[in-house]
Amino acid sequence: MFKPLTSFFELTGAYFLLLKKTLTKPQNWKIFWENYFRELDDIGLKTVGLISFISFFIGGVVVIQTALNLENPLIDPSLIGFAAKQSVILEFSPTLSSVILAGIVGSYIASTIGTMRITEQIDALDVMGINSANYLILPKILAAVTFYPFLIALSMFLGVFGGWVAGIVTDLVSTQDYLEGIRIGFEPFHFTYSMIKTIIFAFLIASIPSFFGYRVRGGALEVGRASTKAVIWTSVMIVFWNYIITQLLLS
């Protein structure tokens, strides 16, 4: 009966032990920065296209849905812009984009590190006296934490921009009303709140899949299973921490 609970605590303990091993000073800074820039490309720049595409169209859909549900003539049409801005900045860009990134980047990280584990590449690092967790995982965490805030800021811009384009194309909201809507009630702290969330989610997106990849034992099947687990647990943790952070910062 208590087995799932025990394994959850075991996993959590193992995760923090791996973090302890990971979050130490790199043995060679030059190689660390080389790895960091490689990771910026692999888990950062390569996701820009998909996140931009999704953000633009989700912004558009939010505007169309809001406009179609506000048929009362007494409601100010600028509220459509306001609703689009709020939902994009507060939730869609930081949370939904992070869940999407958990899928794209999480499976990539878990399968890469898992394959390195089963092909003894991690053993090769360990036997040379290299802290393999620090060497492999720290550049990924730093790349995610430094790049994703910019990616999410871009996502916010494209979401709001996509909403405006959709409003114009469908003739559901005028440019003037939309611009007025995105200006009213602008709370700078909402942006800060989103960035805080993004940094925490970025840490989870890089560290949880690394953990599942690092502890793979066996062969290709286990690497596949680790990838799936990594995506599931990262998504669950993003949703869970989204609730906690929102409660702490906005309530």
Added chain:
Amino acid sequence: MIEVKNIKKSFGDHVVLKGISAIFEKGKVNMIIGQSGSGKTVFLKTIMGLIEPDEGEISFDGRIWHLLSTKEQAKIRQEMGVVFQGNALFDSLTIEQNVSFPLRMFTRKTPREIKERVDEVLEQVGLPGVQKKLPAELSGGQKKRVAIARAIVMFPKYLFADEPNSGLDPKTAIRIDDLLMDLTKQYDTTTLVNTHDMNSIMEIGEKIILLKNGYKAWEGTKDEIFYSDNPDLNDFVFSSELYREMKELFLKYKGRV
């Protein structure tokens, strides 16, 4: 020289190593042989420091591993060269980057010095001109040679090879054996080779220990194999009809039968 005393290791209820002691001499190819599942890989990985033994002592030229500080252990690790069974080359790095990896990580050599050393070891293993290729572009035998090049690039004192011939054709396997023997003599390393390849054992096994069910069942040289009446050794080495006939012929020739 590497000395191991009474090494024991279990995984849960499964006892893999049941108290093995041995001395592996410097400048010689020391072989650990045995059937699959006999504990060879666990034994080798325990000596390399990848698996912590439950009991026992491992010393490298008198330096007892578990009594050393992390820094001292790291120094010994840099004196080790390891050829893994699956080569363990880093897929995303070129051959030059793979071979130069320990040099870049641990030394302050200039890029030119590093390049010279990489060219030198690739020349030694018979693979000049592959520096810019990726591991995926090489054959199994070539990858093994690159793995050997990476293992010797730091002038190791201790050279480990886990089943270096697995998956290779007999001719390439003999080349790898010869290479390991030559490098052992040239660098004066304490070389440990894990294998169940009979050709390798007869070709380069200067000192051999046989593991069976986690015990050391026999110890000797390749020349002593033919004369031994140890049942475990005969059961393993002369398990095929061909090798049994070969042994009979050899002993007849030597006038022992």
